Amino acid sequence: MLQLRYFQAVARFEHISRAAEELNVAQPSLSRTIARLEAELGSPLFDRQGRRIRLNQYGVVFLRHVDRALSELDDGRRALREARETGLGRVGVASETLLTVAHLMGSFRAAFPGAEVRLFQSNVEEMDRQLRAGEVDFCVASQPLTAANLDSVELLREEVLLAVPRGHWLDGRESVTIAEIADEPFVTTRRGNWQRALLERLFATEGLTPRLSCEGDEPGASQDMISTGLGIGLIPAMSRLAGTDSHVPVAWVHVAAPNCYRVLTLVWNRDAYQSEAARRFREFTVSRPLMTHRRPDPRLGRESV
Known part of the structure; x- marks a missing residue:
């Protein structure tokens, strides 16, 4: 050995x-x-x-x-x-943004306090490696994973909207085409994250390349950057303002392009060992819509990303 x-x-x-x-x-x-x-x-x-x-x-x-x-x-x-211990064992979960699954993980911990939970922030390449190496039991992914022997279940399918600063020329528009925003600076994530992949795919369909003004590692920070006037950006619909009073004021515009949506999937290696905690987590997650694990953030007046 x-x-x-x-x-x-x-x-x-x-x-x-x-x-x-x-x-x-x-x-x-x-x-x-x-x-x-x-x-x-x-x-x-x-x-x-x-x-x-x-x-x-x-x-x-x-x-x-x-x-x-x-x-x-x-x-x-x-x-x-785990057979020697009295708990349920450990479950490891990777997600592109921790904010997407924070309330889900909290709900699971409350329901199963005997489970040890580990949460990782990973891009799509890291997720593939972590599943192969057995470092995580599940990935909550917004992009396809390519590792062998994977199973998955869809958790959420949602429209992706264009967020623009208040007072922007698109503020008040119902929808916009990719060609109309070809010269706009974009706030987005680094390559490997779903926001960047979607942005480049939408522009490539029109034979265009997006202009970038800000690249980061945390998709959840994009809305804050947009609100300061650094650019415009693609934000999932679940982040749309819940009310009019917000510390992150942006305007929302529909993108007139096919496939401008995000699909969240729960992915696991079908051949890997799963603890009792991991089995309970999968049942817990797929038995209810992901949106039921989300709650408005009273500080921001919006749902967490």
Whole structure:
């Protein structure tokens, strides 16, 4: 098992020194362990060019089986640990924005206080990796995930609106086309987040490229940036003002473009072990609409993003 753990780490980093640092072992000891494993298997697993190593075709094949084997062993350890404990075990959830699932997670904790909950903010690439590695049990995703052996269920489908600062020339308009806003500066997220992906997809359909004035990592902050006049932006309909008195004043405009909506899905690895907490979380989440877990923010006079 130690050889397999060491091989998995070296394969991930393709660098002996970095893998040794991650494993907290001496580099010569790690090199000898990999050499013994290759001798036992009768095949080299890496191509070596000086101090650089690359996983070769045999290593790629072997790594797939090692990942599955070690994942099963890790699941077995978790099952034993949870069998010894009185709680429900742990459930890990990743989401592109924590504000989207904050009330959902709070409702679940209130319903199942014996469950240990871990919440991660991740972009779509990180979600794929976290599901493969077993770091999370579920992802609440606004974009398709590509990892193998995934199941999903739709939680919410909602229109995405254009938010503009008060006094903007679009303030008061019912709808707008992409061509009309081709030269407007946009507040959006970095690549890897759903807002950015949707913006670029809508503009690409018209053969255009959006102008960006602000890029961030937290989609929930976009509305605040727009209200200051930094630009306009795409915001999910659930964030529309609940009343007229708000600390984040923006105007809302429909986008006259097909597929200008967001789909939130709950995604999990069908082959991965799930604790009792994880099983309860899935049942809890899919048994009621996501909007029922949301409540107005009295400080802002709007629903949380």
